Amino acid sequence: MTSSLDSEIVGTEAAAERRDEVVAAVTEHAGRIARELARLQGGDYGQADFETDAGTWTLKYEAGDVQYLRFAGRGADVYVVSTQQPPEPDALATAMADYDAFVAAFNEHVCSLAGVLDDVGSDFPAVESVDALVAERERILGQMREATDAMARQLQRYEGGDYGTFATRVTDGGDAAGSSRSRSTSGSRWELKWEDGRTSYLRVGGEGGIYLLSQYQPPSARDLRAHAPDFPGFVAAFNEEIAAESDSLEDVSL
Structure with missing residues (x-):
């Protein structure tokens, strides 16, 4: 009779390595979004939400770096990028299926602001001296x-x-x-x-x-x-x- 202790254990190295590769790539790409968002909002830190058909993406940044990128969708709540711990591979895969939609939502937000200041005048009244x-x-x-x-x-x-x-x-x-x-x-x-x-x-x-x-x-x-x-x-x-x-x-x- 063969003991269950003799059963072969499947290693997780491959899944963990691929997870780390994906997280590193997302961190670099989302960092570019964070820097653009910081320029747009005019501060060194902040956060913004972006809605997609599948859920809500929240990007929090500080000093041009991503503090966290969170996806909250139907049956999913995962920190794709975090300073705490990496996500589970399955949860990461669910979030990454909607990542392109998140980027599209950010781009749409930026494009919606095009020309918003075109009619704002810069000829101001003289300031009286004290x-x-x-x-x-x-x-x-x-x-x-x-x-x-x-x-x-x-x-x-x-x-x-x-x-x-x-x-x-x-x-x-x-x-x-x-x-x-x-x-x-x-x-x-x-x-x-x-x-x-x-x-x-x-x-x-x-x-x-x-x-x-x-x-x-x-x-x-x-x-x-x-x-x-x-x-x-x-x-x-x-x-x-x-x-x-x-x-x-x-x-x-x-």
Whole structure:
């Protein structure tokens, strides 16, 4: 009696080799499609679906290389090209029977775009320059910073530290509404933060307010227009604060 263990086993080398040959050829050919698709879509990575009578082909690409090519049809769902593992030979054969239709669908998609931009004009209106607006904004901000830097130097001398804050409230129209050392709650809060005798920022409106001066970006022209008229009131409040403190020291006798 012959044991089944003595039965000859059919090798898979030939089928695997042919499968690898087909996958390599498809990878090279689909790579050309991927590069054309990347040029068309204007990016280094993406994916697109193409419908055929037999199913849907999905091509995903990155940096001009195919990430995967998938065929989903009736009773078939196979990754013809993948970075994971090669397809089964039977599933590959099913997909490859429709590969020409996939290429035809891609070509049809490209041809459908021919002339789509022919009527798009390239004569555009002139762009208005912001040179004058930016120059005026910089002029106003420069004057503000010159004043706040002078205030910062005085505060450093007066308070004797390396950094600090001066805050006051200013009503619309530029009238001082009380310094940070008073108890007035009317008007908008103006806050000057300084360090080493220089302006760190000038903010209006407290937390979440508008930064007129900062180390980052300048305010919008509309914000600057809204608050610049009140800046003299802020400076006046500072001067009143310093004058009041000076008067209090004059009353001290030694």
